[in-house]
Amino acid sequence: MFKPVPTDRISNLVIEQIKEAVFQKRLKPGDKLPSERQLMDQFKTSRVTIREALRSLEHFGIIEIKRGVDGGAFIRDPNTKLITNFLQDMFLMGKIKISDMTEARLAIEPYSVRLATERMTEDALNKISQNIQEAKECLEKDNKEDARLSNLEFHRLIAQTSQNPVIIFMMDSIMDIMENNISSIPLSIKTVEKTIQYHNKIYLTLKGKNANRAQDLMLEHIGEIQKALEGLDKSPIYKRRSNS
Numbered sequence: 001m002f003k004p005v006p007t008d009r010i011s012n013l014v015i016e017q018i019k020e021a022v023f024q025k026r027l028k029p030g031d032k033l034p035s036e037r038q039l040m041d042q043f044k045t046s047r048v049t050i051r052e053a054l055r056s057l058e059h060f061g062i063i064e065i066k067r068g069v070d071g072g073a074f075i076r077d078p079n080t081k082l083i084t085n086f087l088q089d090m091f092l093m094g095k096i097k098i099s100d101m102t103e104a105r106l107a108i109e110p111y112s113v114r115l116a117t118e119r120m121t122e123d124a125l126n127k128i129s130q131n132i133q134e135a136k137e138c139l140e141k142d143n144k145e146d147a148r149l150s151n152l153e154f155h156r157l158i159a160q161t162s163q164n165p166v167i168i169f170m171m172d173s174i175m176d177i178m179e180n181n182i183s184s185i186p187l188s189i190k191t192v193e194k195t196i197q198y199h200n201k202i203y204l205t206l207k208g209k210n211a212n213r214a215q216d217l218m219l220e221h222i223g224e225i226q227k228a229l230e231g232l233d234k235s236p237i238y239k240r241r242s243n244s
Contacts, residue, residue: 001021001026001034001042002017002018002021002039002042002043003017003042003043004042004043004044004045010043010045010049011049011052011053011056012053014039014043014045014049014050014053015053015056015057017043018033018053018057018062018063019057019062022062022075027075028075029075029076029077029078030074030075031074031075032072032073032074032075033054033063033072033073033074033075035072036050036051036054054073057073058073059082059085060081060082061076061079061080061081061082061085062075062076063075063076064076079172080169080172080173080176083169083170083173084172084173084176084177087173087174087176087177088176088177088180091177091181098185098229099226099229099230101174101177101178102222102225102226102229103226104170104174105155105174105222105225106219106222106223106226108167108170108171109155109158109159109171109218109219109222110215110216110218110219110222111167111215112158112159112162112164112167112171112218113158113162113202113206113214113215113217113218114211114212114214114215115161115162115163115164115167116158116159116161116162116206116214117205117206117209117210117211117214117215118209118211119161119162119163120161120206120209121161124157124160124161125203125206125207127157128154128157128158128161128203128206129203131150131153131154131157131199132150132154132196132199132200132203134150135147135150135151135154135196135199136196138150139189139192139193139196144189144192145182145183147192147196148182148187148192149179149182151192151195151196151199152175152178152179152182153175154199155171155175156171156172156175158171158202158218159171159172185229187228187229188228191224191225191228194224195221195225198217198220198221198224199221201217202214202217202218202221205217
């Protein structure tokens with residue numbers, strides 16, 4: 001399947017050949033790569049080089065390495081891992097702030113919910129309704145963190161319902177960052193309650209297929225979140241997280 005590579009930057013050349021096989025669909029999600037020994041023979045290179053290439057491919061989210069008797073390197077479904085890792089690194093280095101992500105959401109989500117309204121299915125509507133109910137139940141049990149996680153999932157569901165792969169990938173990455181850093185993004189119970197109220201209003205507009213109203217509500221909702229998070233970029237909690 002693969003051909004020998006020159007000695008300069010060998011691991012990068014191994015990576016490029018495997019990526020090319022994926023892009024050309026010679027390797028598909030779920031396919032298992034040859035064993036390390038077989039890859040060494042095909043590429044005419046060392047075990048160290050192969051392992052280095054596999055580690056990089058795993059970091060890029062192109063393969064998943066499973067341990068055990070039935071383990072090995074498997075091609076993954078396309079996912080947002082690479083984008084998320086990049087954004088997470090930028091966030092921790094202080095190159096991206098919470099306010100930057102909120103601005104991006106203001107640009108993306110109002111149109112995302114408009115598309116979702118136009119492309120809504122009964123199954124998607126049921127999932128959104130169930131999500132809101134779960135958030136309410138978490139808050140009733142005084143479990144604010146799980147309520148917030150459910151609220152973030154609401155925005156993933158809206159993106160998925162838009163059926164636009166770019167919006168889905170972008171929102172998945174942003175929501176991943178929000179989830180990973182939820183403990184350093186303080187929100188009051190009142191703000192979480194208000195978020196659930198907005199989600200319920202948006203749900204009703206989706207159900208009524210009112211795209212204009214859904215878009216306006218989402219813009220208003222993210223604007224409220226933006227206000228609630230004002231000043232967080234300069235707060236001691238955020239600075240400790242960014243400098244850790």
